[in-house]
Amino acid sequence: xxxxxxxLTVLMLVLAVGTLFLTxxxxxKQIAPEELLQEIIxxxxxxxxxxxxxxxxxxxxxxxxxxxxxxxxxxxxxxxGSLNIPLEDLLNDGNLGYFGxxxxxxxxxxxxxxxxDQTWVLTKRLGIDGTYVMKGGLNKWMQTIIExxxxxxxxxxxxxxxxxxxxGAQIYFTGAEAxxxxxxNVEVQVxxxxxxxxxxxxx
Amino acid sequence: xxxxxxxxxxxxxxxxxxxxxxxxxxxxxxxxxGFSSSRNLAGVFYGYNFVVLRVxxxxxxxxxxxxxxxxxxGWISLSQIFxxxxxxxxxxxxxxxxxxxxxxxxxxxxTSFTGIAIGKLDxxxxxxxxxxxxxxxxxxxxxxxNFFTSGNLxxxxxxxxxxxxxPVFAVIFTVVALAAFWGTMxxxxxxxxxxxxxKF
Numbered sequence: 001x002x003x004x005x006x007x008l009t010v011l012m013l014v015l016a017v018g019t020l021f022l023t024x025x026x027x028x029k030q031i032a033p034e035e036l037l038q039e040i041i042x043x044x045x046x047x048x049x050x051x052x053x054x055x056x057x058x059x060x061x062x063x064x065x066x067x068x069x070x071x072x073x074x075x076x077x078x079x080x081g082s083l084n085i086p087l088e089d090l091l092n093d094g095n096l097g098y099f100g101x102x103x104x105x106x107x108x109x110x111x112x113x114x115x116x117d118q119t120w121v122l123t124k125r126l127g128i129d130g131t132y133v134m135k136g137g138l139n140k141w142m143q144t145i146i147e148x149x150x151x152x153x154x155x156x157x158x159x160x161x162x163x164x165x166x167x168g169a170q171i172y173f174t175g176a177e178a179x180x181x182x183x184x185n186v187e188v189q190v191x192x193x194x195x196x197x198x199x200x201x202x203x
Numbered sequence: 204x205x206x207x208x209x210x211x212x213x214x215x216x217x218x219x220x221x222x223x224x225x226x227x228x229x230x231x232x233x234x235x236x237g238f239s240s241s242r243n244l245a246g247v248f249y250g251y252n253f254v255v256l257r258v259x260x261x262x263x264x265x266x267x268x269x270x271x272x273x274x275x276x277g278w279i280s281l282s283q284i285f286x287x288x289x290x291x292x293x294x295x296x297x298x299x300x301x302x303x304x305x306x307x308x309x310x311x312x313x314t315s316f317t318g319i320a321i322g323k324l325d326x327x328x329x330x331x332x333x334x335x336x337x338x339x340x341x342x343x344x345x346x347x348x349n350f351f352t353s354g355n356l357x358x359x360x361x362x363x364x365x366x367x368x369x370p371v372f373a374v375i376f377t378v379v380a381l382a383a384f385w386g387t388m389x390x391x392x393x394x395x396x397x398x399x400x401x402k403f
Contacts, residue, residue, distance in 0.1 A: 019272065
């Protein structure tokens, strides 16, 4: 027997059997680049902080807020009811199962738009619909909802309506500042009536 | 990355250049494998020379396994390559005609030209017959046009039809091919023992 033939036979067999262990199917399916570009330039992929605030206040059940910042930042401050899925963990532990549920609007939140946008692009490339980005992120949230700026007196009435809404939302999210002090801490100041007629003389 | 032209890695004008290079390489390999001799080619039908089977089966399993690895490392996308449509009945009939022509003439179309290249007279006659056949086929085409286009299964692969993943077929074909290589080696030895004279 020619030794080369045996060697080549074994090599070919090993290579062929090796193809059984190639896993190409677990590569995620992607949408076409043209489609992604179409979606990226749509302004409707953004929601404003006001819309988010309104939905939270109304208890909109179709809203799912996903905070994509690292867990440490999430622990420091986060919107009430938001879910923390850091961008790095997006594809881990079945996290993708939260997205693409019919009728659920997923809103990505980060400090600004950037991380949220990155997350949005990732989910879009995977062909998941119903994901949005909170425009301006938590920075914008702070500026508009937590510390809304009062419009000028001559500003259009819509601005004043918006300000009124934001002011209300501010109270909702920060808690109203107590107008009356707590009962426990009230110091009762007893004002004694001055004695005016002590030794003032006879009748 | 690949396929190169559909993905715009190289321009579409290159396909003729690549075709010429591949043609030269193909012709060279055919000649180098001894395919320019009609005795070698016909030998597969008489059992004294299985070089045709070995060369083509080797090309087949190397290309098949190689493509799977290329796809895995991302050099070529198997989802983008052209798959020849399958016409079941016409292909079986065509295969039988091809085989009969092969054993009668001692060449297949490609090998007849390698035979011409080294000056074989029988290859010249085979090529003349080839062109006469093409001419006759073209003239008679309307007679069997319906059959020619019947049984179209589309651009299907075995994986599409059966749902069995491609690597399984690759292993099966490789095992069959390797078994055929070794099996035919013994057949050759036996048949040649009884032959008085055989010149390649």
